[in-house]
Amino acid sequence: MPIAIAALSLILLMIAAYRGMSVILMAPLLAMLAVFLTDPAAVPAAFSGLFMERVASFLKLYFPVFLLGALFGKLIEMSGFSRAIVTAVIAMVGAERAIPAIMIVTALLTYGGVSVFVAVFAVYPFAAEMFRRADIPKRLVPATIGLGAITFTMDALPGTPQIQNIIPTSFFGTTAWAAPVLGLIGSAFIMTAGLTYIGWRRRRLMAAGEGYGAPETLVNEPDAVSDEARVHPLIALLPLLVVGLGNLALTLAIPRWIPGEYVSLSLSGMAEPVTLKVSQMTALWAVEGALLAGIATILLFAFRPVAGRFAEGSKAAVGGALLAGMNTAVEYGFGAVIAALPGFLMVKEALRAIPDPLVNEAVTVTSLSGITGSASGGLSIALAAMSDQFIATGDAAGIPREVLHRIASMASGGMDSLPHNGAVITLLAVTGLTHRQAYKDIFALTLIKTLAVFLVIAVYYLTGLA
Secondary structure (H helix, E strand, O other): OHHHHHHHHHHHHHHHHHOOOOHHHHHHHHHHHHHHHHOHHHHHHHHHHHHHHHHHHHHHHHHHHHHHHHHHHHHHHHOOHHHHHHHHHHHHHOHHHHHHHHHHHHHHHHHOOOOHHHHHHHHHHHHHHHHHHHOOOHHHHHHHHHHHHOOHHHHOOOOOOOHHHHHHHHHHOOOOOOOHHHHHHHHHHHHHHHHHHHHHHHHHHHHOOOOOOOHHHOOOOOOOOOOOOOOOHHHHHHHHHHHHHHHHHHHHHHHHHOOOOEEEEOOOOOOOOEEEEHHHHHHHHHHHHHHHHHHHHHHHHOHHHHHOOHHHHHHHHHHHHHHHHHHHHHHHHHHHHHHOOHHHHHHHHHHOOOOOHHHHHHHHHHHHHHHHOOHHHHHHHHHHHHHHHHHHHHHHOOOOHHHHHHHHHHHHOOOOOOOOOHHHHHHHHHHOOOHHHHHHHHHHHHHHHHHHHHHHHHHHHHHOOO
16 A cells, blocks of 8 residues: 555656646645655645755755756857857758758757757757758657757766756766766767667658658648858857866866865854855856856857847746756655655665666666656656665675766666656647657657666676776
8 A cells, every 4th residue: 555655646747747737736736645645644744844845955956057057048049059050060961961960959059058948949940941851751850859959968978967967966976077988888879879760760751651741731830941140150169168168177176176075154144154065066066157157158259139138038048947947846855755655665675676786776767757757857756765775785886976876867868758758748849749640759769768778887897987
């Protein structure tokens, strides 16, 4: 019965997300339902003292990353920089190579700090135009954009500022650059296997006579886009380089600027000082500082096109950041409540039966990401509940925490992209396609991404590379 109660809440949350209900509303309700079925008298304390406490602690740590990332992505769009990058890559790669061109463009944007959702809106008009010209079936557009946005640039490439690569830093005391060799190996595998699969699907569909699609059958077709860009591509790429290099530089510099394991703040108006552990905050401060530098770079080179629409654009960015941040935070709070229930403790003990620490971590994280339909949500739930266990078993086996970080991060982006995943739903909605038309190819990427995690584990054990 305790396991059934925990499973019921998780399944209902998955169904609610799949049916388009607000996770912000449903997560606390379903978490309290599980508590009520376990101990009705504990509901008020569980809501205020556990659920809301974890929601607040998540937002305290990670909301600045959501906010700055959303603002950076919006300014990239408003400045015309995203169009300039897309146009330059298409000119360099060639319109006939539409699939790798769109993947490269999307990867550049997301690895440069643009959120997945912003990248989808920015790239789709160009993807549709290129696929139409080459008569490539439109149903492959979501998988192509997804390969660049929600696979290796989200959590495998070392240094990526996406939240899935930042969350593990506060649990393992690592940085966004953890286990760079394993991250690069995993990224190369995902990229190669993904392009191979989509290319194979393209040939199969076109051999069967399927082209881009008849205009009267297509939905949400964008207007034709211009091949001209008003911004030089090198200038457009500069903010992305500033974020990437700034993140690396600050990651190395912050421990030198703040010597010691802890830093304290004590002002005259404070009743007691605030103490922070430097190793747990370095990655967050580095990403936030890098995004601020990227925003300043955009304003420096594109002040005029941005200034007139800054108020409107910043409001949209703040709204997007609040929605994304709260969605993830309530899933974190939901996970904390579920993790406190007797049923989850039984599951946790059962997972101990998986003897290998890295396989245990990978299975746990990707399973919870799949159940919640969220990489960041599943990752937060797993690490909040079981990071101490992962660290203890990893230390006992001599596994560096950087490797634990990379495996957890990559595993979160494995089975998370099931049909109820928010990014998948958004991607299909923007492209005007249905799950029936296009999800099969997205799911193939899900399988490739999940396989990549276990490939990286095997590489680590065979070579010791990190």
